[in-house]
Amino acid sequence: xxxxxxxxxxxxxxxxxxxxxxxxxxxxxxxxxxxxxxxxxxxxxxxxxxxxxxxxxxxxxxxxxxxxxxxxxxxxxxxxxxxxxxxxxxxxxxxxxxxxxxxxxxxxxxxxxxxxxxxxxxxxxxxxxxxxxxxxxxxxxxxxxxxxxxxxxxxxxxxxxxxxxxxxxxxxxxxxxxxxxxxxxxxxxxxxxxxxxxxxxxxxxxxxxxxxxxxxxxxxxxxxxxxxxxxxxxxxxxxxxxxxxxxxxxxxxxxxxxxxxxxxxxxxxxxxxxxxxxxxxxxxxxxxxxxxxxxxxxxxx
Numbered sequence: 001x002x003x004x005x006x007x008x009x010x011x012x013x014x015x016x017x018x019x020x021x022x023x024x025x026x027x028x029x030x031x032x033x034x035x036x037x038x039x040x041x042x043x044x045x046x047x048x049x050x051x052x053x054x055x056x057x058x059x060x061x062x063x064x065x066x067x068x069x070x071x072x073x074x075x076x077x078x079x080x081x082x083x084x085x086x087x088x089x090x091x092x093x094x095x096x097x098x099x100x101x102x103x104x105x106x107x108x109x110x111x112x113x114x115x116x117x118x119x120x121x122x123x124x125x126x127x128x129x130x131x132x133x134x135x136x137x138x139x140x141x142x143x144x145x146x147x148x149x150x151x152x153x154x155x156x157x158x159x160x161x162x163x164x165x166x167x168x169x170x171x172x173x174x175x176x177x178x179x180x181x182x183x184x185x186x187x188x189x190x191x192x193x194x195x196x197x198x199x200x201x202x203x204x205x206x207x208x209x210x211x212x213x214x215x216x217x218x219x220x221x222x223x224x225x226x227x228x229x230x231x232x233x234x235x236x237x238x239x240x241x242x243x244x245x246x247x248x249x250x251x252x253x254x255x256x257x258x259x260x261x262x263x264x265x266x267x268x269x270x271x272x273x274x275x276x277x278x279x280x281x282x283x284x285x286x287x288x289x290x291x292x293x294x295x296x297x298x299x300x301x
Contacts, residue, residue: 001138001159002099003030008142009067010034013041020059024049024070027099031069049074053082053094060092065146072100072114076121076152087150088126095151101131101185102237102266103277103284104156110274114154115266118184119242121152122214128152129214131185133160137168137211144212160189164196166207174221176228177204179295184210184244187237190281193288198295213244218251226252231260231299237286240265262298264291 006021010033013019021034025047035042045052049070056066068075075096076083087094098117105112121129127150132138138155145151166188167175179198183191188209198205206229210216218226226232234245245263252261266284273283281287285294 001132001135001155002157004135004138005097005142005153005155006030006034006069010038012146013038016065017041018063019065020056020067022052022056022066022068024052024068024074026070049078050082053079053086053096056094057082057086057090057092060087060094061090064093066092066094067097067145068094069097069099072098072105072112073117074098076114076117080120083121083127083150084124088124091126091149093148093150095145095153097153097155099155099157101154101156102187103280104186106280107274107276110270110272113271113280115237116239117154118213118236118238118244122242122247126150127214128212130154130211131213132211133184133186133188133209134162134168135159137209140168141211154185156186160186160192162192164192164207166192166195166209169208169210169212169222170219171208171222171225175206175208175225177206178230179203179205179299180226180229180232181205181207181235181291182210182232182248183207183235184213185237187235187281187286190286190288190291191235194291194295197288197292203295203299210244213247216247216251218255223255223257226257226259229259231262231295233262233264233291233295233298235286235291236263236265237281238265239268241268260298262294264294 131154195205236244
């Protein structure tokens with residue numbers, strides 16, 4: 001996914017000299033061609049992410065379309081004041097690419113866990129948030145990343161392999177069933193695994209993946225579809241405080257929907273051990289087996 005995104009930006013930059021890409025001392029092989037063929041449009045700012053946002057601000061002030069790249073929480077939490085005061089307050093055309101959502105870089109330790117990023121960035125005005133999981137979703141996002149405003153784009157190295165059918169929001173067809181799982185980003189793969197086993201147990205389960213997090217707007221048809229489910233669960237690889245689930249719940253309450261709704265996500269605590277994303281998802285109880293256990297327990301009560 002990451003490679004396809006950078007290739008897309010590179011192809012656009014070859015036709016538009018105002019497109020600038022900045023990196024924080026990362027992605028050398030990823031950016032080799034960009035740096036060699038467009039040396040005046042690519043800058044390695046070094047291990048100085050806050051300065052990278054400041055440079056992006058100045059370039060955007062000069063009417064450049066700026067993309068900045070780093071991993072996990074480095075271009076977000078480390079740069080938060082710069083994002084808030086410089087980019088969002090002035091509503092500048094900068095796209096922050098954060099590679100490695102959730103536990104994607106978990107094997108590098110707690111400092112690389114991007115498990116509060118969605119909550120924190122969502123709280124800042126003027127910024128749009130995208131969190132695609134599949135090739136189809138990335139194609140949808142590509143139409144939005146050249147909007148003239150601050151944007152935050154979470155991507156991972158690879159696409160999620162689609163082993164079952166699911167819906168990508170916004171959806172056009174009517175759906176119904178007993179269980180609905182609403183998810184965002186690469187945790188979609190755990191939702192799909194859970195759905196397969198739940199359906200084998202004759203618990204009809206549908207999935208909707210949300211690549212567009214902010215703004216998130218429900219139309220009347222989608223609201224009516226939600227009413228048809230006995231239970232709705234949100235699933236995220238992010239802290240439950242201020243995350244996708246709470247955003248979804250706010251919209252449910254705003255539309256006065258009487259729905260059995262539960263949030264599945266990372267509890268409001270730190271995981272201090274080191275491991276890959278699959279290991280850490282099990283520890284955080286957001287893997288497919290934990291999802292099934294949680295859903296079965298709720299629907300039996």
